[in-house]
Amino acid sequence: MKKTHTNADMSHQNSLSYKFGEFMDSLKKKGIKATLGKIKQKAYYKLKGVDFSTENIYDLTLTGEYKEHGTALVSTSKDFFKKVFSDLEDAVEKEIEKNIFLDYGSGKGGAIIQARDRGFKKTIGIEFAKELHQKAEINIKKLSLSNVYSYYQDATTYLPPLDVSVIYLFNPFDEIVMQEVAKNILSLKNEYKNEVYIIYGNPSCDVLDRYFTPLKKIAYDSGARVHFFKI
Numbered sequence: 001m002k003k004t005h006t007n008a009d010m011s012h013q014n015s016l017s018y019k020f021g022e023f024m025d026s027l028k029k030k031g032i033k034a035t036l037g038k039i040k041q042k043a044y045y046k047l048k049g050v051d052f053s054t055e056n057i058y059d060l061t062l063t064g065e066y067k068e069h070g071t072a073l074v075s076t077s078k079d080f081f082k083k084v085f086s087d088l089e090d091a092v093e094k095e096i097e098k099n100i101f102l103d104y105g106s107g108k109g110g111a112i113i114q115a116r117d118r119g120f121k122k123t124i125g126i127e128f129a130k131e132l133h134q135k136a137e138i139n140i141k142k143l144s145l146s147n148v149y150s151y152y153q154d155a156t157t158y159l160p161p162l163d164v165s166v167i168y169l170f171n172p173f174d175e176i177v178m179q180e181v182a183k184n185i186l187s188l189k190n191e192y193k194n195e196v197y198i199i200y201g202n203p204s205c206d207v208l209d210r211y212f213t214p215l216k217k218i219a220y221d222s223g224a225r226v227h228f229f230k231i
Contacts, residue, residue, distance in 0.1 A: 041078055050139045052108050061130035064154025069177045070128060071204065074170060075110035078117070084199060084226055085118060088166070091216040091228050097194050100124060100164040104155045104181060105172020109136030112148050120165070122147040126158050156180040163193045167231075170201035178207040186211050189231055198229040 045052065052075035062070070089096055099122070101115035106125025115123045127133040127150060136150035151158070156177060160167060167185065169178075185198075197215075200208055202225055212229040219225050 048142045050142050051135055052110050052139070055132070057129050057132075060132065063128050063130065063152060064156065066154065066156060066173070066177045066180075067128070069174045070105070071171050071173055074202075075107060076114055076168075076170060077110070078114055080222075080224070081111060081114035081118065083220070084201070085115075085166075087216070087218055087226070088197060088199060088228050092197065092230070096197060097165050099194060100161050101166050101168065102126070102160055102164050103168040103170075104158075105169065106136060106150060107132045109139045109148070109150055111168050111170065112136075112150070113139065113143065113145065115166075115168070116145055116148045123149070124161070125150040126153050126155050127151070128154055156184070159184050160188060160192075160196075162188065162191050164196055165194060167196065167198045168201075169198070171204050175205035175207055178205055182207050182211040185231065192231065196231040198231065200227045200229065201225070203227050 054074065057070050085096075098118070098120045101112065101120040101123040103111045103115075103123070103125045106112055106127045107129075109125055112123035112125040125133075125136060127136065130152055133150050133152040140148045140150065155173065169181075173181075185196075198208060198212060208227065208229055212231055215228040215230055217225070217227045
């Protein structure tokens with residue numbers, strides 16, 4: 001049995017029992033209309049052959065020197081992304097410029113696909129698991145999306161584009177990698193072409209609090225937590 005990092009294996013979410021529990025929880029918390037909307041969205045993806053299923057990342061081909069520091073593959077749903085982005089704009093009290101959206105630990109492309117649907121001109125995902133990156137490329141192609149890119153790369157070696165608007169991290173790695181990524185993001189602070197914001201979902205460390213300006217912290221009914229920052 002392979003040793004995994006904490007929260008690295010979320011494949012149990014693919015089971016029928018988990019999906020049924022998720023369905024019942026959605027009915028209870030969001031009602032039938034919202035729940036049917038989620039089912040419709042999943043049916044559409046199924047019809048298109050789009051795969052956002054979870055996996056154990058340590059069953060996959062990983063790149064870079066920080067292979068033992070990644071965390072779980074958790075796809076970003078349309079509803080969650082819509083809510084989080086709306087809360088970010090509420091936190092800054094203005095509409096955010098939608099130039100480039102960057103997702104570190106982008107998995108099968110859930111967040112970069114949702115961000116493109118939300119009007120970002122270009123979206124980029126950085127993923128250290130080869131199979132997840134390949135699946136993201138397939139998902140993007142099946143949805144016929146333009147200006148959506150997934151790169152198979154170690155997050156610590158990637159520098160954000162200067163016209164990035166929002167950087168998204170849904171607990172993609174531990175404090176060791178986060179430290180390196182934060183340094184890279186900060187190194188370009190005086191060169192960014194517009195204001196840059198960070199969305200950090202289900203935070204597992206306080207590195208970003210030490211590097212950037214905290215804006216707001218939110219805990220959702222689903223149990224998810226999100227911290228917003230400004231660079």
